[in-house]
Every structure is written in structure tokens, then in C-alpha cells.
Amino acid sequence: MLVVKDLHASVGDKEILRGISLEVKAGEVHAIMGPNGSGKSTLASVLAGSDKFTVTSGEATFMGEDLLSLSIEERARKGMFLGFQYPVEIPGVSMANFMKIAVNERRKYRGEEPLTAAEFLRLMREKSAVVELDSKLTSRAVNEGFSGGEKKKNEIFQMAMLDPTLAILDETDSGLDIDALRIVATGVTRLHREDNATVVITHYQRLLDYIVPDFVHVLYKGRIIYSGDKSLALRLEKEGYDWLINDYKE
Amino acid sequence: MTIFELLEQGAVLPFAGGVIDSSTDVSRPLVVVNPTRLSVDVRTSEPVHLAVLYTESRTSSVEITLAEQAHVSLVEIYLAKTLSAVEIRQQRASECHILSAVLCGANTSYKIGLLGDHCASELDAVAVATGDEHATVAVETRHEVADCRSRSWVKCVASGRSTGEFRGLVYVAPDAQRTDAEQQNRNIELDGARIVATPQLEIYADDVRCSHGSTVGYADAEAIFYMRQRGLSEADARRLQIEGFVRDVVGRCRTAPICALLDERVVEKLSEI
Numbered sequence: 001m002l003v004v005k006d007l008h009a010s011v012g013d014k015e016i017l018r019g020i021s022l023e024v025k026a027g028e029v030h031a032i033m034g035p036n037g038s039g040k041s042t043l044a045s046v047l048a049g050s051d052k053f054t055v056t057s058g059e060a061t062f063m064g065e066d067l068l069s070l071s072i073e074e075r076a077r078k079g080m081f082l083g084f085q086y087p088v089e090i091p092g093v094s095m096a097n098f099m100k101i102a103v104n105e106r107r108k109y110r111g112e113e114p115l116t117a118a119e120f121l122r123l124m125r126e127k128s129a130v131v132e133l134d135s136k137l138t139s140r141a142v143n144e145g146f147s148g149g150e151k152k153k154n155e156i157f158q159m160a161m162l163d164p165t166l167a168i169l170d171e172t173d174s175g176l177d178i179d180a181l182r183i184v185a186t187g188v189t190r191l192h193r194e195d196n197a198t199v200v201i202t203h204y205q206r207l208l209d210y211i212v213p214d215f216v217h218v219l220y221k222g223r224i225i226y227s228g229d230k231s232l233a234l235r236l237e238k239e240g241y242d243w244l245i246n247d248y249k250e
Numbered sequence: 251m252t253i254f255e256l257l258e259q260g261a262v263l264p265f266a267g268g269v270i271d272s273s274t275d276v277s278r279p280l281v282v283v284n285p286t287r288l289s290v291d292v293r294t295s296e297p298v299h300l301a302v303l304y305t306e307s308r309t310s311s312v313e314i315t316l317a318e319q320a321h322v323s324l325v326e327i328y329l330a331k332t333l334s335a336v337e338i339r340q341q342r343a344s345e346c347h348i349l350s351a352v353l354c355g356a357n358t359s360y361k362i363g364l365l366g367d368h369c370a371s372e373l374d375a376v377a378v379a380t381g382d383e384h385a386t387v388a389v390e391t392r393h394e395v396a397d398c399r400s401r402s403w404v405k406c407v408a409s410g411r412s413t414g415e416f417r418g419l420v421y422v423a424p425d426a427q428r429t430d431a432e433q434q435n436r437n438i439e440l441d442g443a444r445i446v447a448t449p450q451l452e453i454y455a456d457d458v459r460c461s462h463g464s465t466v467g468y469a470d471a472e473a474i475f476y477m478r479q480r481g482l483s484e485a486d487a488r489r490l491q492i493e494g495f496v497r498d499v500v501g502r503c504r505t506a507p508i509c510a511l512l513d514e515r516v517v518e519k520l521s522e523i
Contacts, residue, residue, distance in 0.1 A: 048479050072478040081479075088476040092494025092501065098477065101490075105481035141494065158480060 001026050001197050002047075002067075002166055007058035009046045016042045016053070018222035024166065027194045031208055031233060032201045034219035035241050040201045041085060043219065044170040048082040049075050063165065076102075077109035079165030079196075083155040083172050090142040095154075096124065098142050099161055106162050127160040131187040149180035156187040167191070168199045173207040185210030205237035218244055251511050253283060253303050261507040262301065270298055279325075279505050288312045295319040299505045304332040304356065312336040316344035318366065324348045325505050327512055328356040331383075335359050342366030349503050350375040351512055353519040355383030355412075362391045364398040373402040376499040379412035379443065380522040388417040391431065395423070396455075399430040405499050406435075407492055408443035409523045415446040420462065424454040435464040438495060440523065493520055 002024040009017040016039050024030055034040055046053050047060065049072035060067040063078060070078070090098070103123070104114040115123065128135050131153040143151050152172055159167055169188065173181055188211050192198055200211055208216075208230060216232040217224045218241065226232070226244050236244075256262045265280035271293045279299035282288055284306050292298055292315065300322060302312060307330045316322055318341045326336070331354055338346055340363065350373070352358055362371050371391060379385040385408070391400045406414030420431045437445040449464040469488055477487035493516075500516050503509035 050475060071484075072475065073481050073483055076479050076481040084476065084479075088470075088472050090470075090473045090476070090491060090494055092497035093490050098480070098482075098490065101482055101486055102477075102480040105483075109481075141498075162480065 002060070002062050004047075004060045005058055007043075007046070007060060008056045009042065009053045010056055011042075011053050015056070016222055017046060019058070020219075020222070020224060022217065022224065024197045024199060026165075026197055028197050028215065029192065029211060029213045030197070030199045031211075031213035031216045031230075032199060032219055032224075033203065033216060033233065033236060035245075038219045039222040040219050041170055042222075044082055044168045044199075044201055047075075047168060048072065048080065073105070076162075077105055079106075079163075081159050081162055081164035081167045083152075083159060083167065083169035085171040085174065087143045087146075087151040087155055089144045089146075091144050093142050095138045095140060095142055096120075099124065099138075099158065102158070103161055123161065128157055130160045130190060131156045132183050133157045148175040149177065152176055152180065152184055153187075156184050156191075160187065160191055163191075164196065166197050166199070168201070170201045171203065172200065173202055173204060181207065182210065205233045208233045220245055251514055253281060253301075253511065256507050256511065257281065265300070270294060272296070279508055281508075284308065285310050285312060290314045291317075292320040292322055293317045295321065297321040297323065299323045299325075299508075301325040301327070301505055301508045304328045304334065305330050307331045308333075310334040314338050314346075316340045316346055318342045318344065320344045322346045323504050325503060325508050325512065326350040326358070327508075327515060328352045328354055328358060329515060330354055330356070332356045332358070336361070338362045338371070340364050340366065340369040340371065343368045345370040346372070347504060348373040348375070349499075349505075350387065351500060351516065352377035352385045352387055353515055355379065355385055357384070357386040359386075359388035359417075360390065362389070362400065364391070364393050364400065365395060367395050367397040369398040371398070371400040371402075373400075373404075374499045374502045375402070375404045376496050377404075377406045377414050377416075378496060378516075378519050378523075379406070379408040379414045380410050380519070382411045384413045384415065386415040386417070389433070390419045390421065391433070393420070393422045393426040393429045393431060393455075393458075396425060396427045396429070398426070401432045402434070403499065404435045405495060406437045406445060406447075407440070407496060407523070408437070408445055409440040411442055413444045413446060414439075416448070416464070418449040418462070418464075420451050420453075420460060422451075422453040422455050422458050422460065426455045427457040429455060429458040429460065431458070431460045433460075433462040435462075436495075437464075437466045438492065439466055439468060440492075489520065489523070492523060493517075496520065
């Protein structure tokens with residue numbers, strides 16, 4: 001589904017990704033962990049097509065197509081979803097209006113007819129229940145005045161609406177209390193199927209109690225320096241990154 | 251929908267100015283179209299909804315006096331290149347909310363005099379300039395006496411080769427203690443357009459709370475990225491963002507049938523960007 005080979009990316013003169021290779025297949029859950037500043041969020045942004053970063057070398061394919069030649073919206077319409085670490089507030093733009101355009105763009109890409117107003121409302125109701133998002137919030141402006149937890153729930157709500165093939169969740173667990181974490185994580189788990197895949201970027205093992213990963217990767221200084229199964233996350237929680245980083249330095 | 255349809259349906263009432271007192275029917279919004287000289291004297295404490303539409307190029311002056319405890323909600327919609335001066339005079343404990351939408355190259359100025367204590371003035375204005383238009387919103391709020399509060403919130407969007415201009419002044423007289431005044435101005439400059447903003451404070455009293463701010467920005471790149479990541483085209487994302495910026499002001503309209511009309515005109519205007 002997603003194949004990344006030796007990807008390098010910079011912002012200005014500073015190289016942040018220094019040769020990332022990663023393969024994600026349908027049905028898999030990957031967790032990317034690593035100390036602050038290791039490039040986790042940059043990787044997510046680059047895969048989503050952010051123009052803040054320049055890809056200097058390497059390649060990436062998504063569903064067999066050259067990912068790097070696609071625009072941000074083409075990637076999204078083909079089924080790539082990025083759950084933002086800091087969801088953006090957009091004053092005056094209603095969630096409903098925004099989601100309606102987004103859902104219908106995805107449908108158009110799949111060759112489906114746009115939803116009628118009634119169908120769309122039904123979908124909104126059904127999907128907001130997945131993350132217990134107060135239906136009042138969906139009639140408000142995008143993320144405006146939402147609490148931290150509501151913003152993160154809103155990301156997963158949008159993920160449910162758009163039914164992505166590949167969801168990359170950038171620190172969806174940060175700033176959540178225990179209840180919100182459970183709701184968000186359960187929502188993500190419920191959306192997981194054999195024909196889609198999830199990449200979760202996280203600092204904490206506790207998210208992985210709910211979203212059980214098939215693979216755990218450790219990102220350090222712009223490279224994946226170690227990959228393992230879910231037991232790696234437990235070890236990192238107990239021992240920190242030092243043993244790995246030291247290994248890597250030698 | 252046009253204002254004439256609303257008048258025909260009886261959703262709003264025609265008005266030519268003069269005194270509004272307890273004998274005046276204020277159950278529906280009172281509407282004035284293209285005034286040259288309009289003088290309104292509000293002497294009732296019933297809430298009064300007044301709407302003024304400018305559809306022809308001309309010079310216009312509007313004077314509204316609010317007696318003690320009067321409540322006025324004024325909506326102004328500029329659809330033609332007008333040179334307009336609006337003066338509001340508020341007596342004790344009166345409240346006035348102004349919503350102004352400048353959807354063309356009009357030059358509008360508001361002078362709000364708070365002449366009695368415990369008055370409240372609120373102004374929400376938006377100017378959208380396209381092509382080679384020059385749209386101006388000037389707001390002068392004068393706190394002449396103590397214990398009044400005022401808030402003005404002005405937004406401009408300029409695209410093409412147009413200019414959006416904001417001039418703001420909050421004046422606080424020497425005896426106007428315990429004044430609470432806020433003036434905020436936000437602008438978006440697109441393409442090769444120009445924004446001119448001159449916010450000013452003139453404060454002669456010492457026990458006051460005054461805040462003001464003015465920013466000029468381009469389209470919010472983070473918001474555009476966010477929307478495109480959800481599958482919206484760049485053009486749709488830009489349009490939604492600008493629409494949201496404007497709707498944030500227009501959404502504060504409190505005069506029901508006029509709000510719907512305003513919404514339509516705003517959508518039409520934004521399609522020119």
C-alpha cells in the first residue's frame with residue numbers, strides 16, 4: 001500500500017529526514033515512536049504532501065502510484081488521511097459544509113455520486129457516534145472553540161467520514177485524558193479493517209494498549225534505527241530510548 | 251431575494267426616517283433604500299431593527315439618535331460605490347449594534363458618540379474589495395462620558411488590484427472614567443491587492459480599559475493545508491477560508507430576514523475573488 005525508500009527531506013538547509021524506508025501493507029498497524037525532534041511529525045507531513053518540506057531524494061509509492069508527484073488533495077482523495085497533532089481552527093467555516101465537500105470529493109474520486117443532503121446528515125450522525133462527538137460540534141466552525149480532546153475526537157470523526165485507505169495519526173493521543181484516549185483509540189480500532197492500514201505516531205505505550213501494532217519503529221535523527229513487534233513499545237516504555245540510541249551511535 | 255421582495259411580502263416595513271416612538275410599528279425591521287439624508291430619532295425602549303441598503307452610487311448621510319434606554323440594531327449593506335457618513339448619538343443606557351457589510355468600492359464612515367453613561371456600542375463590519383475597487387470603513391467611537399462600553403470589530407478582504415482601508419479611532423474624554431473600549435481589525439490581502447490600516451487611540455482619562463489590534467495577513471497556509479489534506483481543491487480551500495473570514499462577521503447579523511439577503515449578496519461578492 002505504502003512503500004517508502006530512502007526518503008530524504010529538508011526544511012531550508014536542514015535535513016530532517018535522512019533516509020527513511022518503510023513498507024505498510026493492507027491490514028497492518030504500524031507505530032512510529034522516537035524521542036522529540038527525531039522527525040516523526042515531519043515524516044507524516046511529507047507523506048501528506050506539505051510544502052513546508054522539500055523532498056531531496058528517495059521515493060515513495062502509494063497504492064502503486066508515485067506519491068511524491070501527487071498534490072496534497074490527490075493523496076487525500078486516493079485515501080491518505082493525516083490526523084493532525086494540532087488540528088487547525090478555521091473560523092466561519094462550518095464542520096458540515098467542510099465535510100460535505102471533502103466526502104463528495106472522495107466519492108467523486110471513487111466514481112460515486114455525491115450524497116444527498118439527507119444521506120449526508122445520516123452519515124454525520126452515524127460517524128459522530130463512533131467517537132462520541134457531541135453532534136452540536138458538527139454544526140460549529142471547524143475546531144473553533146473545541147477543547148483539546150474534542151479536536152482530537154474531531155480528527156477521528158473526519159477519518160470515519162472519509163474512510164481512508166491509509167490513516168497516519170500524528171500524536172493523536174497527546175493532550176488527551178484517560179477517557180478521551182479510550183474513546184479516540186477505540187474509534188480508530190473500530191475503523192480498522194483488512195483492506196486499510198494505520199500508522200500511529202506516538203510518544204506513549206498507553207495508546208498501543210488499545211491500538212495494538214503489528215510493527216513498532218523507532219525514529220531517531222531522521223532514520224528508522226530499529227523495528228520490532230509490539231513488545232518493543234513495552235521495552236521503550238520501561239527503559240527509554242538510550243539503549244537504542246547508544247547502540248546506534250556505536 | 252431582493253429587498254423589494256421582502257417589502258412586498260411584508261417581512262420588512264418601508265421607512266423614510268423621523269421619530270420612532272411607542273406608536274411606531276417596530277415588530278418588523280424598518281428598511282430604508284438609498285437615503286441621501288436620513289435622520290432617525292429613536293424614543294422607544296422597544297428593540298428597533300433598522301436596515302439601510304445602498305444600491306446606487308451617491309453621497310449619503312445618516313443620523314440616528316438613541317434616547318435613554320433605546321435599543322437599536324442597524325444593518326447596513328453597501329452594494330454600490332457610495333460616499334456615506336453615519337452618525338450615531340447615544341443617550342444614557344442606550345444600546346446600539348451596527349452590522350455593516352461593504353461589498354463594493356464604497357467609502358463609509360461611522361461616528362459613534364456615547365453621550366450618556368452606561369451606553370453600549372457594538373460594531374461588526376466587513377469590507378470585501380475586488381477588481382480595482384477601493385473600499386473604506388472608518389470608525390470613530392467617542393466616549394464623552396464615564397461608564398460606557400464599546401466594541402468594534404472590522405475585517406477587510408482585498409483581492410485583485412483593489413484596496414481595503416480601515417481607519418479606526420477610539421476617543422476617551424478626560425472625564426470618561428471606567429470606559430471599556432475594544433477595537434479590533436483583521437485584514438486579508440490576496441494577489442496584488444493592498445490593505446491600509448490606521449488604528450488609533452486617543453485617551454485622556456486614566457481609569458479605562460482600552461484594547462486594540464490590527465493585523466494584515468495572507469490566506470492562512472495551515473488552514474489551506476488542513477482542508478486540502480481532507481480532499482478539498484486548493485481553490486475550494488481558499489474560497490472556504492475567505493468565506494469563513496467574512497461569515498464570522500456576517501454571522502453576527504441579528505435582523506432575521508435581512509440576514510438571509512445579506513448572506514446571498516456576500517456569496518455573490520465572494521464569487522468575484
